[in-house]
Amino acid sequence: MSHFLITGHTGFKGSWLTLLLRARGHQVSGIALDPRERSLFNEGHVSQEFLHDLRVDIRDRPALVEALEDVSPDFVIHLAAQALVGEGFSKPLETYETNVLGTLNVLHAVDNTDSVVAQLVVTTDKVYRSKGTRSPYTEHDALGGGDPYSASKAMADILAQQWLAKADSKPGAIARAGNVIGAGDHSANRLVPDLHRAVRAGTPLDIRFPEAVRPWQHVLDCLNAYLIILQNVHENGVGGAWNVGPTVGQFFSVETVVARATSILGINAPAARMVRNPFEEDAYLALDSSKIAVDLGWSDRLGLHASLEWSLAELVDSSHLSALVRNQVRLFEQI
Numbered sequence: 001m002s003h004f005l006i007t008g009h010t011g012f013k014g015s016w017l018t019l020l021l022r023a024r025g026h027q028v029s030g031i032a033l034d035p036r037e038r039s040l041f042n043e044g045h046v047s048q049e050f051l052h053d054l055r056v057d058i059r060d061r062p063a064l065v066e067a068l069e070d071v072s073p074d075f076v077i078h079l080a081a082q083a084l085v086g087e088g089f090s091k092p093l094e095t096y097e098t099n100v101l102g103t104l105n106v107l108h109a110v111d112n113t114d115s116v117v118a119q120l121v122v123t124t125d126k127v128y129r130s131k132g133t134r135s136p137y138t139e140h141d142a143l144g145g146g147d148p149y150s151a152s153k154a155m156a157d158i159l160a161q162q163w164l165a166k167a168d169s170k171p172g173a174i175a176r177a178g179n180v181i182g183a184g185d186h187s188a189n190r191l192v193p194d195l196h197r198a199v200r201a202g203t204p205l206d207i208r209f210p211e212a213v214r215p216w217q218h219v220l221d222c223l224n225a226y227l228i229i230l231q232n233v234h235e236n237g238v239g240g241a242w243n244v245g246p247t248v249g250q251f252f253s254v255e256t257v258v259a260r261a262t263s264i265l266g267i268n269a270p271a272a273r274m275v276r277n278p279f280e281e282d283a284y285l286a287l288d289s290s291k292i293a294v295d296l297g298w299s300d301r302l303g304l305h306a307s308l309e310w311s312l313a314e315l316v317d318s319s320h321l322s323a324l325v326r327n328q329v330r331l332f333e334q335i
Contacts, residue, residue: 040184
């Protein structure tokens with residue numbers, strides 16, 4: 001049994017990662033801001049799973065260093081971020097401070113915590129500079145960013161690359177993932193949460209960019225990849241950046257995802273209507289994840305249909321979200 005510290009544990013990915021780690025018998029601690037009022041963390045009763053459940057702003061370096069020393073984890077997974085493109089436009093300074101300086105503070109705090117043996121810094125598929133082509137990004141493609149969120153995560157990625165390459169830094173790697181889906185996500189301007197809200201309210205589903213292709217993936221497949229990378233950092237000394245996304249041929253447009261979801265929901269499916277897209281977005285964004293598949297033997301356990309079924313199961317009875325997500329973790333571990 002190992003002790004994992006998750007930054008951003010009150011968020012969507014952090015909550016699912018906590019449940020996955022606990023199902024595997026590990027101790028988990030977390031450092032984050034307060035969860036959003038409607039969150040998987042709250043509605044899934046995730047707080048009961050932690051050895052230490054701390055509220056620390058990663059922009060506060062002294063408090064962060066003290067917290068890591070007190071918790072003394074074996075492994076650190078850095079998820080904490082301002083993770084919404086829309087909020088990046090409305091709160092650019094906060095986005096850069098959290099995603100760039102916050103990442104620097106985490107890297108510094110990890111190096112000052114004797115107990116840590118390995119770390120993983122999580123960025124995003126949006127770190128890549130747009131190529132304007134319909135080809136998946138590889139880990140060797142140039143980084144960039146056309147909006148505050150994307151640019152701040154690209155900066156954090158470059159920072160982490162440089163920091164982790166230092167001879168005196170704790171071992172670590174970087175994971176770049178894309179559009180994860182799963183039960184309990186209530187974020188704004190995300191397709192599956194928007195679908196949930198439309199069903200519950202009995203209103204049409206607003207579709208901003210139907211032809212946009214994205215690397216849709218169930219959150220548990222993504223998190224399982226994170227843990228495989230981290231294990232190999234510790235046991236085999238791997239480092240560098242790793243794409244985490246569905247296999248080639250499993251990239252789908254928003255329009256296709258909506259059609260698949262509509263088929264699953266049947267008569268409960270909402271009507272769709274096209275609305276103006278408020279953001280500039282690439283029409284095609286996909287990751288080439290052959291590196292992690294070949295080098296570390298990872299692959300998705302769930303395809304798009306199963307991922308959508310699991311994500312939409314919350315609509316049947318949201319009052320039992322806690323039991324639902326824990327049962328899905330158990331099912332995932334049996335695949």
